[in-house]
Amino acid sequence: xxxxxxxxxxxxxxxxxxxxxxxxxxxxxxxxxxxxxxxxxxxxxxxxxxxxxxxxxxxxxxxxxxxxxxxxxxxxxxxxxxxxxxxxxxxxxxxxxxxxxxxxxxxxxxxxxxxxxxxxxxxxxxxxxxxxxxxxxxxxxxxxxxxxxxxxxxxxxxxxxxxxxxxxxxxxxxxxxxxxxxxxxxxxxxxxxxxxxxxxxxxxxxxxxxxxxxxxxxxxx
Amino acid sequence: xxxxxxxxxxxxxxxxxxxxxxxxxxxxxxxxxxxxxxxxxxxxxxxxxxxxxxxxxxxxxxxxxxxxxxxxxxxxxxxxxxxxxxxxxxxxxxxxxxxxxxxxxxxxxxxxxxxxxxxxxxxxxxxxxxxxxxxxxxxxxxxxxxxxxxxxxxxxxxxxxxxxxxxxxxxxxxxxxxxxxxxxxxxxxxxxxxxxxxxxxxxxxxxxxxxxxxxxxxxxxxxxxxxxxxxxxxxxxxxxxxxxxxxxxxxxxxxxxxxxxxxxxxxxxxxxxxxxxxxxxxxxxxxxxxxxxxxxxxxxxxxxxxxxxxxxxxxxxxxxxxxxxxxxxxxxxxxxxxxxxxxxxxxxxxxxxxxxxxxxxxxxxxxxxxxxxxxxxxxxxxxxxxxxx
Numbered sequence: 161x162x163x164x165x166x167x168x169x170x171x172x173x174x175x176x177x178x179x180x181x182x183x184x185x186x187x188x189x190x191x192x193x194x195x196x197x198x199x200x201x202x203x204x205x206x207x208x209x210x211x212x213x214x215x216x217x218x219x220x221x222x223x224x225x226x227x228x229x230x231x232x233x234x235x236x237x238x239x240x241x242x243x244x245x246x247x248x249x250x251x252x253x254x255x256x257x258x259x260x261x262x263x264x265x266x267x268x269x270x271x272x273x274x275x276x277x278x279x280x281x282x283x284x285x286x287x288x289x290x291x292x293x294x295x296x297x298x299x300x301x302x303x304x305x306x307x308x309x310x311x312x313x314x315x316x317x318x319x320x321x322x323x324x325x326x327x328x329x330x331x332x333x334x335x336x337x338x339x340x341x342x343x344x345x346x347x348x349x350x351x352x353x354x355x356x357x358x359x360x361x362x363x364x365x366x367x368x369x370x371x372x373x374x375x376x377x378x379x380x381x
Numbered sequence: 382x383x384x385x386x387x388x389x390x391x392x393x394x395x396x397x398x399x400x401x402x403x404x405x406x407x408x409x410x411x412x413x414x415x416x417x418x419x420x421x422x423x424x425x426x427x428x429x430x431x432x433x434x435x436x437x438x439x440x441x442x443x444x445x446x447x448x449x450x451x452x453x454x455x456x457x458x459x460x461x462x463x464x465x466x467x468x469x470x471x472x473x474x475x476x477x478x479x480x481x482x483x484x485x486x487x488x489x490x491x492x493x494x495x496x497x498x499x500x501x502x503x504x505x506x507x508x509x510x511x512x513x514x515x516x517x518x519x520x521x522x523x524x525x526x527x528x529x530x531x532x533x534x535x536x537x538x539x540x541x542x543x544x545x546x547x548x549x550x551x552x553x554x555x556x557x558x559x560x561x562x563x564x565x566x567x568x569x570x571x572x573x574x575x576x577x578x579x580x581x582x583x584x585x586x587x588x589x590x591x592x593x594x595x596x597x598x599x600x601x602x603x604x605x606x607x608x609x610x611x612x613x614x615x616x617x618x619x620x621x622x623x624x625x626x627x628x629x630x631x632x633x634x635x636x637x638x639x640x641x642x643x644x645x646x647x648x649x650x651x652x653x654x655x656x657x658x659x660x661x662x663x664x665x666x667x668x669x670x671x672x673x674x675x676x677x678x679x680x681x682x683x684x685x686x687x688x689x690x691x692x693x694x695x696x697x698x699x700x701x702x703x704x705x706x707x708x709x710x711x712x713x714x715x716x717x718x719x720x721x722x723x724x725x726x727x728x729x730x731x732x733x734x735x736x737x738x739x740x741x742x743x744x745x746x747x748x749x750x751x752x753x754x755x756x757x758x759x760x761x762x763x764x765x766x767x768x769x770x
Contacts (some may be wrong), residue, residue, distance in 0.1 A: 205768065214685050215764035235689050242687020249767060253682045257392040262385070269385050270687035314686075 161354050162188035162211055162322065167220035169206050169377075180206045181217070182377040190321070193348040193355045195365040198374035204358040205326055207374065211356055212245055212324045213237050224322070242270050246315030246353075248344075250327035252307040254299040260310050261286065261295035267318045285313040289343055305336030312343055316353070323347065325357040329364055341367060382692075386699045397704050400668060404708025404747075407661050408739050412716045414650045415735035420727050421577045421643055429636075430537065430570025430580075431480065432513035436632035437600040437614070438479055441622055443593050453591030459598070459621045460507070460590060463614070468606045473508030474595035476588070480573040480632060481639040492556035497544050499536070499557070500583040502573065505590040509535075509568075511601045519551045519566030522587040531563040533587040537571045540582030557584065576636065577643040579726075599632075658742065662750050669701060669754040680758050681766025690759035697755035698748070705747045709740045 169181040180203045188194050196204045209215035210222060213229060222229045224244060232240060246267075254263050264282040273281065286292045289309040299307055308328060315323050325344065329337030341364055347353045357368060365371050373380045390397055443452045456474070463472045478484050478501070489498035508514075509521030517538060526533035534555055541547055550564045571583045588595050600614065611629050619625050673680070680693055688696075716736055720729040 206764075209764040212685065214681075214767070215762075235691075238684070238687050238689040238692075241685065247682075247685050249682075253678060253767065255389075255679055255682070257389055259392075262388060265385075266683070267686040269382060270683075270689075270692060275384065 161190040161192070161225065162186070162356070163221075163223040164207075164211070165221040165223075167207070167210060167217045167222070169203070169210065169215070170218040180377050181210070184220070184374075184377075184379050186372065186379070188354060188356060190354055191348070191352045192370060193345070193357070193368040194370050194372060195357045195359055195368040196372045196374060197359060197362070197365050198380075200360075202374040203377040204374055208324050208326050208356060208358050211322075212247060213241050238270075242267055242318065244320050244322060246318065246320040246323040248308070248311050248315050248323065248325040248328045250330040252299070252304075252311045252331070254307055254310055254314075256299050258298075259295065260291065260297050260299070260302070263299070263310055264295075264313045264317050266314060271318060281317050282313070285317040286310075288316065289313045303336070304332050305339055308332060308336070308340050309343065312340065312347075316347060316351075320353070322354045322356070325355060327358055327360060329359065329361060337361070337364065382695070383699065383703075386696060386703060390700055390703055400665075400701070400704050401708045401711070403661060403664060404705050404743060405712050407657065408709055408712030408743055409715065410657060411654060411739035411742060412712065412735050414654045415738045416719075416727060416731055417650060418647055419734045419738070420731040421647055423728070423731060424577050424579055425640075427572065427580060428515075428570050429480070429572045429576060430515060430568055431573070432601075433480070433633040433636045435602040435604050435606065436512070437602065437611070437629050438632050438635070439598040439600070439614075439618060439627050439629045440477065440479070441596045441598055441618065441627050442624065443596060443622075447593075449591075449593055452593040455622055456591050456595075459618065462617055462621065463600065466613070466617075468603050468610050469614075470601040470603060471507060471511040472601070473511035473599045474505045474588075474590055474592075475508055475597045475599065476503040476595055477597055478502045478573070479597045479599075481575065481635045483574070485574065488558055490557065490559075492559065493544075495544065497557075498582065499540055500581050501557075501586065502571070502583065503586045503588045503592075503595060505588055505592070505595055507590060508599060511599050513601075514571070515569040516566050517569045519564070521566055524589070526565065526587045527589040529563065531561050533565045534562040535566040535568055535585045535587075536564065537568050537580065537583045539570075539580045540584065541567050543582055555584075562586070575643070576640050600629075658746060662746055665701070665747060665750040666754065669697070669751055670757075673697065673754050673758045676758075677761055677766040680761045681763040684761070684763035685767060693761075694755045694759040697758050698751045701747055701751045702744075705743060709743060713740070 164184055164186040167181055167184040171178045171180055184207060196207060198204050206215065210217050229237065229240070261279070261282050264285055265278045268278040268281060283292060283295065286295050289312050291306060291309050291313065294302065294306065299310070302310065328344065329340050332340060344355055344357070345367060348355050359365050443455070460472055463469050478486050486501045487498065488501055489496065491497065506522040506524055506526065509516070514521065521535065522533050531554065541550065553564055555562045555564050570580055571585065572578060572580050615629060618627065683693060713736055716732065719725060720732040
């Protein structure tokens with residue numbers, strides 16, 4: 161499903177060169193729930209961004225669904241991201257000026273799905289995360305856990321085959337964190353969605369199928 | 382996408398309201414200035430109807446104690462002697478309602494069976510050819526007109542169109558001030574007050590050259606006549622009239638002086654407008670820049686969710702353009718009242734041109750100001766923007 165081969169990422173400034181990822185090779189089969197752990201600054205988020213095609217590696221090859229993404233132009237990558245990938249972020253990244261349902265519809269707008277179908281799909285996604293009754297609310301009217309559930313609804317509304325979650329429980333207390341984790345586990349179990357999750361929380365990571373540890377940009381486990 | 386953007390604008394109506402107001406007031410100010418400018422320029426384009434180049438004008442006076450025969454003799458001698466000079470092509474007389482003098486004589490009545498208002502000028506049989514008046518129907522006055530049963534009149538096309546619907550009027554009776562007159566010709570234009578004035582229905586009455594009431598002397602010179610010749614003319618006039626209380630004016634200079642009083646406010650207003658436009662542009666640029674820097678994480682998110690760089694650019698330009706269109710529409714609602722309710726004496730077409738120009742300038746200005754910030758927004762790296770919070 162996801163194949164990373166000899167991925168390097170170097171950040172360069174005029175005076176400093178920082179190696180963020182060092183020859184990472186990773187295969188994530190379809191339906192796997194993989195967690196990535198490591199200390200802050202070890203390159204977890206960079207790796208997730210490269211898998212999510214929102215950052216480019218300095219070297220190496222990224223293949224998703226058997227397609228070598230290196231040959232894609234920016235428009236094709238945007239379309240690929242829209243159709244195949246769903247994102248969940250630690251700080252939710254909901255647009256505060258849009259209602260819950262409008263936030264959830266966002267990926268479908270870029271897929272040019274018609275308004276009626278968009279609304280139906282968004283309602284269905286919100287039902288899945290138990291927030292249909294809050295669809296007219298604005299993000300500021302929701303708790304942290306609810307916001308993250310909206311973000312999950314937004315990630316799944318387009319029925320992507322891969323979900324990339326960057327510390328999805330990082331800003332939540334343990335109860336809400338467990339709720340969010342349960343939703344992700346259900347998605348993985350019931351829909352067969354491949355999930356790659358970056359986390360600092362060992363207990364959350366243990367619930368996943370496999371754990372990869374990074375240290376100073378290198379894979380250590 | 383547009384519906385989504387409208388929703389976003391509506392949900393951010395408080396912050397968009399200031400921009401809306403800026404556009405709205407800018408539109409109103411531009412409309413006011415452009416109405417003034419367009420209206421003046423349109424009037425400027427319509428011809429005066431007489432020549433000003435190589436034309437001199439002298440306002441003479443004939444004391445009331447002089448009998449009419451003496452005045453007639455003096456005037457005829459003056460015409461003869463001036464015409465004898467090789468530098469002079471011809472001379473003619475009018476009453477004191479001369480071009481750019483600021484004097485006006487307006488009269489109105491319903492003697493013809495309908496309400497009629499006209500500006501009035503009196504002129505002799507030589508004035509038309511001397512001033513280069515453009516006859517479109519009939520003829521200018523001649524000496525026989527003084528012997529006819531009715532005084533002869535010529536009027537301008539504006540009067541002919543407005544009151545006679547361009548029906549044949551030559552040799553017909555035209556009543557004014559309780560007197561019957563005969564129409565002998567129609568001139569294309571006679572816009573004697575200012576280049577920046579509407580053509581007004583105007584009637585030119587014939588008075589014979591020797592009439593004491595016609596004391597304004599118009600002199601048509603050979604092209605290239607030097608200004609030193611003025612001294613000779615001055616001596617000739619003073620010698621014949623035995624008076625020195627007159628001055629000779631260059632009609633073209635007079636025209637330029639007269640026009641300056643409109644050009645100066647027009648250029649001043651346009652300069653103020655340009656300054657306003659620059660300020661609005663800087664303001665817009667700043668607001669857009671600030672908006673984009675505040676919305677970096679939203680841009681990153683949209684890119685992550687599948688938006689292309691063009692989508693981002695389109696979104697930011699559309700947002701500002703929709704607010705601009707709303708401001709222009711609101712402004713148009715108010716400005717449309719001017720032509721609909723005839724609030725000022727300005728042609729409707731001038732209002733519509735001013736509205737169109739204002740809308741065009743604001744639209745182009747906003748597009749130019751939005752282009753660079755929106756391209757910058759499109760270039761934001763989502764990986765960085767999403768980790769800035």
